Amino acid sequence: MWPLAIFLLTYVFTQSQCTVLEERQELLERELAMMVGSSIKLSDSELKANEIIMNLKNEEIQRGFIQPKYFNLSKHFFEYKEEVKKTKLFQIIQSMPKGAVLHAHDTGLLSPDYVLALTYWDDLWVCFTNDKSNVEFHFSKTTPAAPCATHWKLMKDARNASGDVTKFDADLRKHFSLVIDNPNEVYTDVNAAWKKFQQYFICTGNLFSYKPVYEQYYYDTLLEFRKDQVMYLEIRSTLPSLYDLEGNVFDAVETANTYKRVTEKFMRDYPDFFGAKLIYAPLKLVDKATLKEYIRIALLIQALMPDFLVGFDLVGQEDLGVPLKEFAHELAEVRESLDLYLHAGETNWYGTSSDENLFDAIVLGAKRIGHAFALIKHPLLMEEVKKRQIALEVNVVSNSVLKLVEDPRNHPLANFLSQNMPVVLSSDDPGIWEALPMSHDFYVTFVAVASRHADLKLMKQLALNSLYYSSYPEKHKLVHAFEIRWTKFIDAIVKDKW
Amino acid sequence: MWPLAIFLLTYVFTQSQCTVLEERQELLERELAMMVGSSIKLSDSELKANEIIMNLKNEEIQRGFIQPKYFNLSKHFFEYKEEVKKTKLFQIIQSMPKGAVLHAHDTGLLSPDYVLALTYWDDLWVCFTNDKSNVEFHFSKTTPAAPCATHWKLMKDARNASGDVTKFDADLRKHFSLVIDNPNEVYTDVNAAWKKFQQYFICTGNLFSYKPVYEQYYYDTLLEFRKDQVMYLEIRSTLPSLYDLEGNVFDAVETANTYKRVTEKFMRDYPDFFGAKLIYAPLKLVDKATLKEYIRIALLIQALMPDFLVGFDLVGQEDLGVPLKEFAHELAEVRESLDLYLHAGETNWYGTSSDENLFDAIVLGAKRIGHAFALIKHPLLMEEVKKRQIALEVNVVSNSVLKLVEDPRNHPLANFLSQNMPVVLSSDDPGIWEALPMSHDFYVTFVAVASRHADLKLMKQLALNSLYYSSYPEKHKLVHAFEIRWTKFIDAIVKDKW
Numbered sequence: 001m002w003p004l005a006i007f008l009l010t011y012v013f014t015q016s017q018c019t020v021l022e023e024r025q026e027l028l029e030r031e032l033a034m035m036v037g038s039s040i041k042l043s044d045s046e047l048k049a050n051e052i053i054m055n056l057k058n059e060e061i062q063r064g065f066i067q068p069k070y071f072n073l074s075k076h077f078f079e080y081k082e083e084v085k086k087t088k089l090f091q092i093i094q095s096m097p098k099g100a101v102l103h104a105h106d107t108g109l110l111s112p113d114y115v116l117a118l119t120y121w122d123d124l125w126v127c128f129t130n131d132k133s134n135v136e137f138h139f140s141k142t143t144p145a146a147p148c149a150t151h152w153k154l155m156k157d158a159r160n161a162s163g164d165v166t167k168f169d170a171d172l173r174k175h176f177s178l179v180i181d182n183p184n185e186v187y188t189d190v191n192a193a194w195k196k197f198q199q200y201f202i203c204t205g206n207l208f209s210y211k212p213v214y215e216q217y218y219y220d221t222l223l224e225f226r227k228d229q230v231m232y233l234e235i236r237s238t239l240p241s242l243y244d245l246e247g248n249v250f251d252a253v254e255t256a257n258t259y260k261r262v263t264e265k266f267m268r269d270y271p272d273f274f275g276a277k278l279i280y281a282p283l284k285l286v287d288k289a290t291l292k293e294y295i296r297i298a299l300l301i302q303a304l305m306p307d308f309l310v311g312f313d314l315v316g317q318e319d320l321g322v323p324l325k326e327f328a329h330e331l332a333e334v335r336e337s338l339d340l341y342l343h344a345g346e347t348n349w350y351g352t353s354s355d356e357n358l359f360d361a362i363v364l365g366a367k368r369i370g371h372a373f374a375l376i377k378h379p380l381l382m383e384e385v386k387k388r389q390i391a392l393e394v395n396v397v398s399n400s401v402l403k404l405v406e407d408p409r410n411h412p413l414a415n416f417l418s419q420n421m422p423v424v425l426s427s428d429d430p431g432i433w434e435a436l437p438m439s440h441d442f443y444v445t446f447v448a449v450a451s452r453h454a455d456l457k458l459m460k461q462l463a464l465n466s467l468y469y470s471s472y473p474e475k476h477k478l479v480h481a482f483e484i485r486w487t488k489f490i491d492a493i494v495k496d497k498w
Numbered sequence: 499m500w501p502l503a504i505f506l507l508t509y510v511f512t513q514s515q516c517t518v519l520e521e522r523q524e525l526l527e528r529e530l531a532m533m534v535g536s537s538i539k540l541s542d543s544e545l546k547a548n549e550i551i552m553n554l555k556n557e558e559i560q561r562g563f564i565q566p567k568y569f570n571l572s573k574h575f576f577e578y579k580e581e582v583k584k585t586k587l588f589q590i591i592q593s594m595p596k597g598a599v600l601h602a603h604d605t606g607l608l609s610p611d612y613v614l615a616l617t618y619w620d621d622l623w624v625c626f627t628n629d630k631s632n633v634e635f636h637f638s639k640t641t642p643a644a645p646c647a648t649h650w651k652l653m654k655d656a657r658n659a660s661g662d663v664t665k666f667d668a669d670l671r672k673h674f675s676l677v678i679d680n681p682n683e684v685y686t687d688v689n690a691a692w693k694k695f696q697q698y699f700i701c702t703g704n705l706f707s708y709k710p711v712y713e714q715y716y717y718d719t720l721l722e723f724r725k726d727q728v729m730y731l732e733i734r735s736t737l738p739s740l741y742d743l744e745g746n747v748f749d750a751v752e753t754a755n756t757y758k759r760v761t762e763k764f765m766r767d768y769p770d771f772f773g774a775k776l777i778y779a780p781l782k783l784v785d786k787a788t789l790k791e792y793i794r795i796a797l798l799i800q801a802l803m804p805d806f807l808v809g810f811d812l813v814g815q816e817d818l819g820v821p822l823k824e825f826a827h828e829l830a831e832v833r834e835s836l837d838l839y840l841h842a843g844e845t846n847w848y849g850t851s852s853d854e855n856l857f858d859a860i861v862l863g864a865k866r867i868g869h870a871f872a873l874i875k876h877p878l879l880m881e882e883v884k885k886r887q888i889a890l891e892v893n894v895v896s897n898s899v900l901k902l903v904e905d906p907r908n909h910p911l912a913n914f915l916s917q918n919m920p921v922v923l924s925s926d927d928p929g930i931w932e933a934l935p936m937s938h939d940f941y942v943t944f945v946a947v948a949s950r951h952a953d954l955k956l957m958k959q960l961a962l963n964s965l966y967y968s969s970y971p972e973k974h975k976l977v978h979a980f981e982i983r984w985t986k987f988i989d990a991i992v993k994d995k996w
Binding site: 019020021023024027028030031034061064065066067068069071074184188189190191192319320325328329331332348349350351352355356359360362363364376377378379380381384404405406407409410414415418419449450451452453454 | 517518519521522525526528529532559562563564565566567569572682686687688689690817818823826827829830846847848849850853854857858860861862874875876877878879882902903904905907908912913916917947948949950951952
């Protein structure tokens with residue numbers, strides 16, 4: 001009886017009362033209510049700030065909609081990254097509290113200019129290959145013992161001998177950045193981009209792993225992230241061995257300890273910062289014995305620094321790495337004692353081993369998934385991710401620079417946002433592509449990926465998500481501090497000063 | 499009681515019995531069972547054919563997975579369209595029965611070589627602009643009266659006077675094709691690609707609308723589609739006025755009638771072909787009065803040829819066209835008497851008027867939606883499309899040539915296929931980008947868009963979908979004939995002859 005009555009009522013309503021435009025409006029509103037951020041209620045001040053922000057956003061979109069050639073964000077990131085900084089909207093986003101950064105690799109976070117400045121440190125030696133296509137570094141009191149394709153020179157001498165320090169430094173800087181003038185010609189596919197990307201880590205390896213540099217780089221990373229309105233960080237590290245001038249070599253445990261100590265120092269210097277935690281994330285292209293050794297190290301560090309190490313991951317170009325499936329047994333064994341934050345689905349090869357790492361990450365109970373770019377092709381897994389509330393660490397700019405998607409408007413994040421998937425934005429390795437710690441990723445997401453209708457609510461929710469899905473033990477404190485900063489941010493917009 | 503028991507059973511199973519790899523396998527299988535084609539059971543012969551096809555597909559994918567620079571389908575379509583034709587897999591797909599084509603624009607279907615050959619017809623006049631960047635045509639016994647930026651010449655004379663017929667024809671041919679050597683430099687965005695695309699229709703307008711050419715072009719279109727293993731066609735047309743050498747001008751009704759007569763002739767000549775139906779699809783950048791006139795014409799043609807005209811649509815670059823919303827009242831009024839097959843969501847501007855044409859298409863009760871590229875960003879509409887069984891006419895190659903998506907692996911079709919959305923493949927305007935009528939779209943979908951696991955079942959289902967979602971009145975006959983052809987196709991593969 002009732003179902004029939006309801007059916008008839010619905011029918012009568014649909015057919016007679018409800019015009020096409022009313023039904024359209026109803027669907028539109030229902031769908032907007034599904035979006036990330038839709039449950040947020042804006043205060044009066046926020047509504048005013050929102051109007052300002054949305055006017056700026058709509059101006060940008062309207063111009064592009066009519067004349068797409070003027071839409072910066074559909075071009076290569078290298079073409080627009082500096083240009084967008086000049087816009088008022090970008091500057092507002094720069095000043096916006098962004099919450100936490102949950103997916104960032106420790107030695108890819110600072111700009112090539114910063115890295116270049118490190119090469120001015122004393123006791124640095126350099127080894128160029130004959131064609132200068134590669135370079136290695138080593139800090140040492142005497143000529144390094146490590147092999148060199150040509151011969152080791154003191155950096156200072158090499159620079160002075162060059163005759164043209166400006167050119168020498170400009171050439172050297174190229175090793176510290178993926179940014180080039182013709183990225184579409186050089187980075188023609190994922191492998192080509194990753195080759196240069198990996199070369200960065202190889203060439204900077206011994207530059208960074210000099211203990212004093214390592215400490216300074218990390219301290220300055222926290223500084224840069226804080227400046228970009230990040231309040232807390234979960235940093236992934238391969239925990240390389242560190243060394244000093246006295247011939248000491250420090251193992252992964254000591255590297256972790258170094259991070260812990262510098263974090264504590266930074267928090268004393270900047271008490272408004274909520275600190276950082278560590279995700280041990282060694283390379284994934286290894287055999288099982290090595291994996292087991294990794295796990296042993298992770299458990300050891302966790303036992304020693306239970307408040308600092310929060311979990312485990314594996315890194316490297318996913319298509320060419322060992323599938324997670326191969327390590328499923330070992331990871332399953334340890335998952336009760338060690339939280340997993342696994343990279344998975346950083347690929348557009350649908351149905352391959354890297355694509356299907358998503359299955360493993362989910363069944364292994366990962367707390368969050370790194371990238372999950374390919375998740376859009378897995379309707380069942382999307383449901384599982386929602387059900388299990390596994391956060392997706394999405395890195396829009398990274399995915400575009402590393403050649404997964406050309407135009408951010410086609411990034412699967414648009415879909416994730418549309419249906420309130422548990423998304424956090426992150427920036428992966430912003431230093432290597434000369435992005436700000438988080439501002440570019442927020443800007444691109446807000447203007448290019450999300451709906452034209454997506455407003456301040458979306459950005460606030462994304463920042464809040466990064467707190468909710470973090471491993472920070474007292475989240476209410478994070479959220480409380482965030483709310484205070486957010487209110488200040490809103491006031492500044494309304495008063496037109498930031 | 500029962501729910502608890504089931505919960506406990508599930509719990510026990512999940513926690514103890516079911517290892518991680520078992521759960522992984524279960525999820526994988528459940529997800530594969532959601533894919534387009536998963537309900538098809540393959541016969542023994544089909545299984546054998548499938549093995550052959552899948553070996554070829556996997557070879558292609560494996561090579562690309564390891565070395566993406568060798569993966570043709572992630573390059574621009576113009577770079578690989580001829581190359582792929584040489585592969586055995588492409589040739590198998592060429593010989594595969596493809597069912598119906600449900601989204602194709604009448605004057606964009608044949609190759610530039612075909613169009614060039616039309617310029618050898620008698621009584622053709624040509625008008626070049628000074629810089630030869632544009633060209634117009636007219637068939638006439640005497641100098642055409644239409645204005646000309648330079649002056650009208652008999653085509654024959656212009657060609658002879660050129661001194662170099664090969665070069666003359668090569669230059670002329672460029673007006674009939676979007677294909678160029680440096681597409682990424684010239685077609686930098688949607689507008690740039692559409693400008694050249696629209697120029698094609700403008701310059702060929704009076705070449706094609708000469709009634710004898712119009713009839714021949716259409717007859718030869720049917721021939722080409724039949725050769726590419728298409729058995730039935732629903733063709734969209736703006737129904738331009740036709741003319742002849744005697745000064746007669748024929749209106750839209752007569753153009754429709756011409757299509758009907760040629761279709762009948764073709765079916766007499768080729769009784770195995772199931773014919774064609776017409777979707778009247780005039781330009782969408784018009785005012786309401788013009789729209790009303792369009793609708794009047796559609797209803798008139800439908801009254802005169804109720805078995806031939808099956809519906810109505812509006813065409814043109816969607817971002818720059820009038821939003822469907824503006825015409826919602828008029829279209830709603832007529833939808834009970836005239837089926838709608840509306841273009842919607844052929845855009846990547848999320849949340850704009852073109853994106854939201856999807857809402858209108860759905861509430862207006864469209865039988866099928868043209869493109870629906872943007873649907874991926876509308877979770878609620880995706881549900882509605884499934885519920886209402888509105889077919890999506892997806893044109894992968896078109897979307898890539900017309901700059902919506904660079905790499906077909908990022909086309910939303912991957913998601914649509916993964917969750918068994920009501921999809922039909924089509925080819926839009928294959929002649930203009932020198933694609934075969936349907937083979938390229940099937941090949942790209944099968945190898946690049948769909949999962950590595952997607953096999954013969956997917957292709958068979960896509961072909962069957964095109965029959966199910968057609969307007970053909972006796973679908974069982976279509977399906978029956980299809981099944982016979984399919985069996986022959988399978989036999990030929992198994993016997994290694996096609």
